[in-house]
Amino acid sequence: MDENHPDGFLRYPREPIGKRDPLERIGDYQEIYAPTWQEKHLRQQGERCMDCGVPTCTGGCPIGNLIPEWNDLVHRGRWRTALDRLHATNNFPEFTGYTCPAPCEPSCTLAYNADAVAIKSLERAIVDKGWERGWIQPEPPLRRTGKQVAVVGSGPAGLACAQQLNRAGHAVTVYERDESLGGLMTLGIPDFKFDKRQVTRRLDQLQREGIAFRTGIDIGTTMSLSDLRERADAICLAIGAQAHRxxxxxxxxxxxxxxxxxxxxxxxxxxxxxxxxxxxxxxxxxxxxxxxxxxxxxxxxxxxxxxxxxxxxxxxxxxxxxxxxxxxxxxxxxxxxxxxxxxxxxxxxxxxxxxxxxxxxxxxxxxxxxxxxxxxxxxxxxxxxxxxxxxxxxxxxxxxxxxxxGFRGAQADSLVDQGIELTGNGRIAANEAMMTTLDGIFTTGDSRRGPSLVVWAIGEGRDAARHIDRYLMGESRLPPSLATQSPPTDE
Ligand SMILES: Cc1cc2nc3c(=O)[nH]c(=O)nc-3n(C[C@H](O)[C@H](O)[C@H](O)COP(=O)(O)OP(=O)(O)OC[C@H]3O[C@@H](n4cnc5c(N)ncnc54)[C@H](O)[C@@H]3O)c2cc1C
Ligand code: SF4
CATH class of the missing domain: 3.50.50.60 (FAD/NAD(P)-binding domain)
Structure with missing residues (x-):
């Protein structure tokens, strides 16, 4: 199967990784998705990619995942390199490989008049393999900058922001008002859609990279914003948009x-x-x-x-x-x-x-x-x-x-009392560099963008990290969410 067949989409029909039988899965809280998949099947699905000149799928993915690259790498069985290329744009591909509604797929060129490449299934397969083979390990920074950053909120936006900033060498503490970490991925999305072990093993990676977590602290109530500002050189508010409509x-x-x-x-x-x-x-x-x-x-x-x-x-x-x-x-x-x-x-x-x-x-x-x-x-x-x-x-x-x-916007009354401004639709107001009206205090994810998707939250978190790194250091080598500067690596 190493040979490239540009007509793979004519040889194989689209066959995403399936779901369990509804009658079986309704009786339990296990994930609704088929727990296993066949390597040969996924390599054929990767071969369906036409590697078009203009990859409209990448434009359809909010974080600009390098989809045609890893489609081809999976087809060739080069899973380790595929994982590296996936991580180049996405800190947590299993969060998206399981929960994303895959806006990339209707944008796939094949979807113009045929069935799109099973992109989400390929993403899941790559990261499943990465965990199974032990390739996903802590990547602590080689040097520390001496700067302290506080991230408020441990949803996908806060976690992506924290991991990027930590990898840039800053000392990061994540503050979470709840006793459990993970934001809506833990307390909103049900277990049968997203098993919480997927969150805990990433949290373990983040902790081993050096990120500190403090739960049960509601910033604005348990600890004031000004107290937190005294402890940190910059703050990122990633508090979601959970005010009910x-x-x-x-x-x-x-x-x-x-x-x-x-x-x-x-x-x-x-x-x-x-x-x-x-x-x-x-x-x-x-x-x-x-x-x-x-x-x-x-x-x-x-x-x-x-x-x-x-x-x-x-x-x-x-x-x-x-x-x-x-x-x-x-x-x-x-x-x-x-x-x-x-x-x-x-x-x-x-x-x-x-x-x-x-x-x-x-x-x-x-x-x-x-x-x-x-x-x-x-x-x-x-x-x-x-x-x-x-x-x-x-x-x-x-x-x-x-x-x-739906949701009205961020639950930010106590923060508003302490100087944070909101937009007319309940989001935290910020400039183009994602900084709120208070110097050194940034915002990201649903609290900035409004209720959205996990993939957008990850992209927002990556972008906020880049802006904060630049604020602290005058420049940043962290990539923005829709492009990557990470060079390709090989096994
Ligand atoms: C029921 C449900 C199902 C969903 N299903 C999907 C899906 O299948 N696929 C998908 O892509 N998206 C889904 N979403 C949307 C997705 O979960 C969100 O877009 C995403 O989690 C937003 O990430 P975030 O980090 O910005 O915020 P959140 O995940 O909301 O995290 C914010 C965190 O901040 C904490 N926090 C808030 N205020 C404070 C404070 N003052 N001090 C300290 N901590 C604070 C909160 O406790 C929370 O942990 C779903 C949403 C819901 C509600
Ligand atoms: S993150 Fe979502 S949109 Fe992006 S490639 Fe994965 S499934 Fe597609």
Whole structure:
């Protein structure tokens, strides 16, 4: 298979690493993905890459992963070099190889009129092999600069920023308000989508590289920003965007209505050995409000807890099955895709605008919600501007309602009291160098960008590290997220 076949895409169909059977996986909290894969199969998948002149896939990846390079290296069986090239742009390829929605794939040239290269599967396979072979080891810096940096928040943005800054020689301490590290990867995303061992082994690597972690410290409350500033030459706020968006309709105060994130965090703590769950879907009719990732994770968790019925309500219409004319390749498709959660069961209800929660038997607990079936008009940015009501008084029975309609922005009230400014949409305000309005205090990840994806958080963390390194040293050799200066290496 060493010979290069530029027509590999004609020889082999696209076959990503599969998922486990929905009927089997719904009975446990193990990862939904097939746990193993065959080397020959992945090498064939790598051979499907056409190595096009303009790799649109790389442009589709928010951190500019060098996709055609490692596709070819996998095809040739040069896994170690493939891992080096993957790490050149991505600190934690298993975070993305398992959780990324892979915006690179619809941008692959093959996707113009055929099936894209299985890029995400190749990424996962490379990093799986790296861990299995023991190639992923601590890489402490050769020299220390004597500068201290405090990173606030241990999600993917904070961890990527910390690792880059530490490798540049700065002494890095990560402050986390929670007792567990990893941000939404640990307390938001369920175990069956992302096993927490994937986070703990990276944390072990980071600790052995010399990064210090302090948990249970809420910066702005437990320790003031000015106290922290006195301890550090620079600070990076990577505090996420976890302020819930709520729904304001009659009956919102009834028992049995919770935020989806509260529900998922509760279950994640339970899975980590933190005692019984306080919100249990077992035996209940569950309604999830919101058609995004958080909503899907609520649906799948409710199934595993033994819900009798699960409905997921989206305020928008079901997307079209094929690309509309105004949404051509290589743009991200706005088409329907079945979620892993609804593959396992449950019903998706579209174009329902909730008008009230109702208590029908007078026990102050929700029994149903009422909604209007609507048709929306949109502005040129795809924002909803107006609705026509097609049907009113649609009733959906519910013993448990989970609100998963997005996030308002950063949870930063105490930091605002201490001088941090927010934008109109709740993000931490920063200039082009990612510095807030306070000198030496930077921000990155969801807290700067708004609620996003793990891959963007990693890229944001890398970029913030570069800006902080430059602030401290006057120049930086750390690469930005969309390009790499790391030279290729070989086995
Ligand atoms: C349920 C759910 C499922 C998701 N699924 C996916 C997915 O499948 N794929 C994907 O790509 N993305 C997914 N996302 C999005 C992804 O998890 C986030 O975009 C990403 O984690 C953001 O990283 P971050 O480091 O910016 O922030 P976070 O991961 O939110 O981490 C911020 C950290 O800062 C800490 N913190 C906050 N304030 C303070 C303070 N004052 N002092 C100290 N610490 C503080 C928080 O406790 C937290 O640990 C999902 C999100 C949710 C909610
Ligand atoms: S990080 Fe996401 S977008 Fe980038 S190559 Fe991997 S799967 Fe694709």
């Amino acid at each position: 709520d729904i304001s309709v009659p009956g919102r105060e009834l028992a049995g209505i919770h935020f989806g994130m509260t529900y998922l965090t509760d279950e994640n703590r339970h899975q980590a050995g933190g005692g019984a769950v306080s919100i249990d879907a077992g035996g209940k009719r569950v309604v999830v409000l919101g058609g995004g990732d958080t909503g899907a994770d609520c649906v799948a968790t409710a199934h595993r807890q033994g819900a009798v019925d699960v409905a997921q309500i989206s305020v928008r219409d079901q997307p079209p099955l094929t690309r509309p004319d105004d949404n051509p390749w290589p743009w991200q498709p706005r088409t329907f895709e079945q979620t892993y959660a609804l593959e396992e069961g449950g019903e998706a209800l579209y174009a329902l605008d909730v008008t009230a929660f109702v208590d029908e038997d007078g026990d102050d607990h929700v029994d149903a919600l009422m909604a209007e079936r609507v048709k929306w008009t949109f502005d040129s940015q795809g924002r909803r501007i107006d609705k026509t009501v097609l049907e009113s008084d649609v009733r959906v029975a519910a013993d448990l309602v989970l609100i998963a309609i």
